[in-house]
Amino acid sequence: MKLAILDRDGTLNAADDSFLQAPESWVALPGALEAVARLNRGGWHVVLATNQAGLGLGEVAMGDLNALHAKMHRALAAAGARIEAVFYCPHAPDEGCDCRQPAPGLMRQIAERYGAESHETWVIGSCAAHLQAGAHLGAHLHLVCAQTAAGQALPPEFPPQVHAHASLAELVASLLPAEPLPPPSPPGSLP
Numbered sequence: 213m214k215l216a217i218l219d220r221d222g223t224l225n226a227a228d229d230s231f232l233q234a235p236e237s238w239v240a241l242p243g244a245l246e247a248v249a250r251l252n253r254g255g256w257h258v259v260l261a262t263n264q265a266g267l268g269l270g271e272v273a274m275g276d277l278n279a280l281h282a283k284m285h286r287a288l289a290a291a292g293a294r295i296e297a298v299f300y301c302p303h304a305p306d307e308g309c310d311c312r313q314p315a316p317g318l319m320r321q322i323a324e325r326y327g328a329e330s331h332e333t334w335v336i337g338s339c340a341a342h343l344q345a346g347a348h349l350g351a352h353l354h355l356v357c358a359q360t361a362a363g364q365a366l367p368p369e370f371p372p373q374v375h376a377h378a379s380l381a382e383l384v385a386s387l388l389p390a391e392p393l394p395p396p397s398p399p400g401s402l403p
Contacts, residue, residue: 215328219337220262231266235283243381245291260298268304314341316348340369347371
């Protein structure tokens with residue numbers, strides 16, 4: 213089994229400091245959907261783990277979050293990609309739950325659901341909290357952030373075993389061999 217647990221904001225889509233609320237606010241990062249498609253074709257199970265404090269704070273409605281994820285799933289499908297499940301923490305930061313990252317509860321739920329061992333699990337995201345939660349599992353940890361230069365030291369809040377990549381597409385290209393070109397069509401056949 214190969215399990216990739218992705219963060220959503222900053223990994224699949226552009227992120228800022230506000231809560232994504234409306235479906236039109238979801239914009240895929242360049243190459244991210246195609247990277248998920250490559251993981252799928254490579255036999256990986258791909259899921260999301262995301263903090264959604266906007267729900268607990270009353271700033272995001274459940275219907276809006278569902279509509280946003282529906283848009284995300286349609287965009288993935290159009291690229292030949294699939295996210296198998298979306299796991300999220302709906303709690304506000306001060307609620308003290310075990311599922312809000314960097315706490316490990318959400319990651320443990322995912323690992324249990326998929327029966328994945330730590331050596332089979334890759335936690336991929338753009339923030340320290342997501343990777344800290346993955347560190348509790350003993351998973352492979354990968355930061356995807358355009359602002360991170362190769363070989364640059366990460367801030368101390370990141371676990372020491374984190375590998376940095378400029379994007380999800382760059383990470384996937386390093387994980388999977390180049391995909392072969394389809395064989396040429398026989399003469400006289402239609403493409």
